[in-house]
Amino acid sequence: METKTSDKIIQSAFKLFLEKGYEATNVRDICREVGIKASSMYFYYKSKQDLFFYIYDEIISEYLRFIQGTEILMKDISVEEKLYTLLKCKMEYYAADISKRKFILRYHLFPPEEITSTIREKYRFFTNEENKILFEAIERCRNKKELKKEKIDYYLLVYKRLEDYLEYQMTVSNIKLNDNAINKLWATLSDNSAI
Amino acid sequence: METKTSDKIIQSAFKLFLEKGYEATNVRDICREVGIKASSMYFYYKSKQDLFFYIYDEIISEYLRFIQGTEILMKDISVEEKLYTLLKCKMEYYAADISKRKFILRYHLFPPEEITSTIREKYRFFTNEENKILFEAIERCRNKKELKKEKIDYYLLVYKRLEDYLEYQMTVSNIKLNDNAINKLWATLSDNSAI
DNA sequence: GTCTATAAGAGGATAGAC
DNA sequence: GTCTATCCTCTTATAGAC
The missing domain is CATH 1.10.357 (Tetracycline Repressor; domain 2)
Known part of the structure; x- marks a missing residue:
């Protein structure tokens, strides 16, 4: 079974927030690993903060x-x-x-x-x-x-x-x-x- | 005796780099506490990195x-x-x-x-x-x-x-x-x- | 759901006046 | 030495097409 896009975003964000830190991580980078454009993230999470706290x-x-x-x-x-x-x-x-x-x-x-x-x-x-x-x-x-x-x-x-x-x-x-x-x-x- | 401007910049930058972190600290904030404009910092240090490593x-x-x-x-x-x-x-x-x-x-x-x-x-x-x-x-x-x-x-x-x-x-x-x-x-x- | 386009703003750095 | 003005780039976030 395929991983849901929302979960892929979580995984990618977790990795980058952990290694590079919140400020140094941008939405584009998170989404690059998922294979979607940055704007698509906002369909799943209302902001970068929202994603972080999730x-x-x-x-x-x-x-x-x-x-x-x-x-x-x-x-x-x-x-x-x-x-x-x-x-x-x-x-x-x-x-x-x-x-x-x-x-x-x-x-x-x-x-x-x-x-x-x-x-x-x-x-x-x-x-x-x-x-x-x-x-x-x-x-x-x-x-x-x-x-x-x-x-x-x-x-x-x-x-x-x-x-x-x-x-x-x-x-x-x-x-x-x-x-x-x-x-x-x-x-x-x-x-x-x-x- | 007055503290030299270059030292004031160091003090302000040290405090902010320590508390807020390198990425979250901008040159304008560093200079605000010193009482000079951001561009003046570049007279003393060639970049934000330069200041950090100093x-x-x-x-x-x-x-x-x-x-x-x-x-x-x-x-x-x-x-x-x-x-x-x-x-x-x-x-x-x-x-x-x-x-x-x-x-x-x-x-x-x-x-x-x-x-x-x-x-x-x-x-x-x-x-x-x-x-x-x-x-x-x-x-x-x-x-x-x-x-x-x-x-x-x-x-x-x-x-x-x-x-x-x-x-x-x-x-x-x-x-x-x-x-x-x-x-x-x-x-x-x-x-x-x-x- | 995902895209393109773009608004809106922040931040690093330089040019040149004083 | 310090300023103003400005350039350029990067980033978050939204609008609206598909």
């Missing part, structure tokens, strides 16, 4: 659906174990197609001026949704009631810091750390004074 | 001069201690004015298409020069001869990885880790199986 939204919602569907969320294990497992789960997801995460990172770090506020808004929504999922997951943990709030917050901090690092290694340095390495880092960081 | 080169060479002048380079201490100290030294330098490092990082991660090859070339030169300094510093270490090449390479790897992480935390997350944290991370990473 891609951006899709990447975010696809990830949220994935993490929401993870079995670990419901497991009755300790807070630390759950967060650690969720982190590894997330990294596996990214590793399977790192380009999507690169896309989000690129526009989070360096948003084009004309769409900065919308990107920030959407990114905030994204992290909020993810945090909600995280908090709910913690609620269901075996030892949740025994732990002080500070201890839980500390695990969350470890989670975020390690996430930053692993994501950076993957997206920027193209390095995927092995399980043993992640495990050691997690252990060091959670040893309450390393952050 | 700034880029200056940041790099200023850093290289700093690191070359560090006393630790000559000290007769162990390889591990020297690399660890150099890393902290470097991070202090960055922390003193993080915007310069952000500038380099931005264009290393996402170079504008029309100047990609030149940026890559300059960045390669930069890392080469830094590596030379690093290798020479290692030569002068007390225990250099007792160590296997593999062990030294491993310390260098720890150095690079930790550097990546700390740099990322500073430039992207605006977090400067304290000495204790850096020390712990160094210890964990150099424990030969964590990378």
